[in-house]
Amino acid sequence: MRKLFNTQPIFSAVLFRCKYSTAPKSVATVRLNNKDFISDDYTNITPKIISYLNRNLHLQKGNPLSLVRQCIVKYFYSSFTHRGHPAFSVYDNLSPIVTAKQNFDDLLIPADHPSRAKSDCYYINKDVLLRAHMTAHQMELLRSGLDNFLMIGDVYRRDEIDSTHFPVFHQVDAVRSQSSKELFGEDQDLKIFEPTYDIENPHNFKNSISDPMKQSCHTLEASKLMETQLKTHLLGLVYYLFGDDIEHRWVDAYFPFTHPSWELEILYEGKWMEVLGCGIVRNEILVNAGPSNSIAYAFGLGLERLAMALYKIPDIRLMWSTDSGFLAQFNTDNIQDKITYKPVSVYPQCTNDISFWLPSNVTTDSFVNNDFYDLVRDIGGDIIEQVSLKDKFIHPKSKKHSLCYSIVYRHLERTLKQEEVNQVHKKIEQAVTDSFNVVIR
Incomplete structure (x- = not known):
């Protein structure tokens, strides 16, 4: 259980107005459960x-x-x-x-x-x-x-x-x-x-x-x-x-x-x-x-x-699976049955790194990792298995700050081809550039 006690939105209010709301275009809103909510500088839901x-x-x-x-x-x-x-x-x-x-x-x-x-x-x-x-x-x-x-x-x-x-x-x-x-x-x-x-x-x-x-x-x-x-x-x-x-x-x-x-x-x-x-x-x-x-x-x-x-379920994403081979294992009338998850199949990972220079007014310590994670998840969806910060770097002469993240891709129900992973990765690079004003290395 994650504890409660322990930026700018990636997507603009205009995007929400266009995709999720029928409200007049002069009002930036987020539409959820058939209701329009006025967005502001706190809006960060994707x-x-x-x-x-x-x-x-x-x-x-x-x-x-x-x-x-x-x-x-x-x-x-x-x-x-x-x-x-x-x-x-x-x-x-x-x-x-x-x-x-x-x-x-x-x-x-x-x-x-x-x-x-x-x-x-x-x-x-x-x-x-x-x-x-x-x-x-x-x-x-x-x-x-x-x-x-x-x-x-x-x-x-x-x-x-x-x-x-x-x-x-x-x-x-x-x-x-x-x-x-x-x-x-x-x-x-x-x-x-x-x-x-x-x-x-x-x-x-x-x-x-x-x-x-x-x-x-x-x-x-x-x-x-x-x-x-x-x-x-x-x-x-x-x-x-x-x-x-x-x-x-x-x-x-x-x-x-x-x-x-x-x-x-x-x-x-x-x-x-x-x-x-x-x-x-x-x-x-x-x-x-x-x-x-x-x-x-x-x-x-x-x-x-x-x-x-x-x-013994190894990946939290499996909870969202609609695969009949997964769900059938838990389709029981006795809720206290001793069930051990059996993998339907195992598919290989594809790992791509992404490195970028931060804007001059942003440092490696002030950059919000969760903003980046949300963007990656929104572009890559459920094929994103893991994102980890791989390296922080400050150029000794220019003093520019750089970050490198490792992104692990894996589909739960089929083998991913490196070509399609590369396409998704390029979309992530473009979105990172547009959203955070960074320069891909």
């Missing part, structure tokens, strides 16, 4: 990214992401019941188009946080973007009065290109809230909040996260009991997916919207692999959602990472 909208792989029968989704939902349905019914509600078809307020402000993400950068997110305009995490819907569901819910869907982040990273992936996020009675039972001596916390006027309380053990509004007993529940429930999920003998460890973490926070790692093929992030929901979020005397925990995990580990 046609290739737009093409992934509404695919909903997590809901498609025969897709490995759907199997993992069903396993997770089944675990929570069976583990938490209320009067004979599942305690958790599931929301798996929420629109990926969200406001910056939903994606950042509602979750206490600071204005200067790097996750807000155009180099990290796909912005439709300054105020609207494709969600970077399913947590973007947390506030709206809390405000609707929900206590326990799962949010499942596709999320979008600009990133490097390799076998484990893709600009679109799928997440499960969840929230579980409890009142004092639900948490402590009939014990009247135990409380969720410290005596200094004013339940009647919660906005007057300045909550602090300086104590690594808890938020200042919470009692230690409430925080520790929620931590125990959270870790027990999530370990149960990991055991349910990977078996009882899987080794694990908890790592302290930081997320703006939870405190304390942790990451859960499992020992997979001899290496520690992060599978989820979690923590106690910041009380400010619950207060802003409406009257609340509860405490809550939340977690988020990536479906692709789990599916690749569970089914």
Whole structure:
């Protein structure tokens, strides 16, 4: 699971207006899901990214992401019941188009946080973007009065290109809230909040996260009991997916919207692999959602990472395959079947390098790699297997800066000919020249 916490648009607004909108030509817009959005200098969403909208792989029968989704939902349905019914509600078809307020402000993400950068997110305009995490819907569901819910869907982040990273992936996020009675039972001596916390006027309380053990509004007993529940429930999920003998460890973490926070790692093929992030929901979020005397925990995990580990899938692009030989392997009525992916066929790679001189006002350190990656992906599509920065160079006399990238091409369903790769590569060279004002070496 990629963490949220951790330029100029490649395509002009005019391009979007012409290709994706029927609005008057005097207004530059981006058309998504039959709606026009006014573009601005934040607009960096590309046609290739737009093409992934509404695919909903997590809901498609025969897709490995759907199997993992069903396993997770089944675990929570069976583990938490209320009067004979599942305690958790599931929301798996929420629109990926969200406001910056939903994606950042509602979750206490600071204005200067790097996750807000155009180099990290796909912005439709300054105020609207494709969600970077399913947590973007947390506030709206809390405000609707929900206590326990799962949010499942596709999320979008600009990133490097390799076998484990893709600009679109799928997440499960969840929230579980409890009142004092639900948490402590009939014990009247135990409380969720410290005596200094004013339940009647919660906005007057300045909550602090300086104590690594808890938020200042919470009692230690409430925080520790929620931590125990959270870790027990999530370990149960990991055991349910990977078996009882899987080794694990908890790592302290930081997320703006939870405190304390942790990451859960499992020992997979001899290496520690992060599978989820979690923590106690910041009380400010619950207060802003409406009257609340509860405490809550939340977690988020990536479906692709789990599916690749569970089914030994070597390339994240395979999740998007429509090849019947791939999908048939996951077409089962028993979602807990032990499935190991068998390659339909193996096709060779083609590798081409691209080197260019940067404009005089751009350095090798200021050039945004993700801008280049997006351009390459948009031109080359899904035959782009990996892009890596191969070399940085500064000419000793002219002081010009140069970059060299290695682009690996491979089709998942047929052999690529070097001639057709060269044609695509030339298109990338031309697009890089036009978009970034560089000179090909």
